[in-house]
Amino acid sequence: MKIDNYLSKTIAVDKDENLSFAMEKMEKNNIQDIPVTNEGKYIGKLSYLNLAEELGSMRKGNKPASQLHVATAYSQNGSLLSSKTSLKAAASELVTRNSSILLVKDKKKKNWILKGN
Numbered sequence: 506m507k508i509d510n511y512l513s514k515t516i517a518v519d520k521d522e523n524l525s526f527a528m529e530k531m532e533k534n535n536i537q538d539i540p541v542t543n544e545g546k547y548i549g550k551l552s553y554l555n556l557a558e559e560l561g562s563m564r565k566g567n568k569p570a571s572q573l574h575v576a577t578a579y580s581q582n583g584s585l586l587s588s589k590t591s592l593k594a595a596a597s598e599l600v601t602r603n604s605s606i607l608l609v610k611d612k613k614k615k616n617w618i619l620k621g622n
Contacts, residue, residue: 508595509588512609516541517553518551524552524559524570524578528553547608549581585610 515542518527521549531539531553559578560570586595586609598607 506592506593507558507588508586508590508609511592512534512588516540517547517574519543520548520574520576522575523554524573524575527575528556528570540606540608541575547585549579550604550606551575551579554605 516530516534518530520541520543528538533538538550540547541549541551547570547600555578556570558608586598586607588609590598592611595607595609599605
C-alpha cells in the first residue's frame with residue numbers, strides 16, 4: 506500500500522507569521538507539528554517543543570507569542586518523500602524522525618502526510 510492514498514490537505518504556516526497564529530492553526534487542525542514555508546517552499550517544521558523552547562527562552566524576555574515569528578522557532582528537517590513510498594516505510598520514517606508530519610511530493614503538487622491519518 507502506498508502513502509498517496511493517505512495524503513491530507515496541505516496545512517502550513519509561513520516563516521513570517523507570528524507564533525500565536527501558528528499555535529492557533531495547530532490547535533484548530535489538531536496537529537503536533539506544522540510545516541513551515543518560505544514563499545511557498547517547505548523549509549522545516551514547527552512543533553510544540555519548538556514553541557516551548559522559544560517562548561520559555563530567557564533571551565526573549567516576556568514577549569508574547571504574538572510578537573515572535575515562526576522564523577525564530579522552527580527546525581529545519583527532513584527530505585521529501587515520493588508519493589510512491591510504501592505506508593510501512595513512511596511510518597518508519599515518522600518514528601525515526603520523531604515527527605508527526607512528513608512532506609510528500611508527487612508529480613502534480615506537494616502534500617503533507619500527517620501521523621494521525
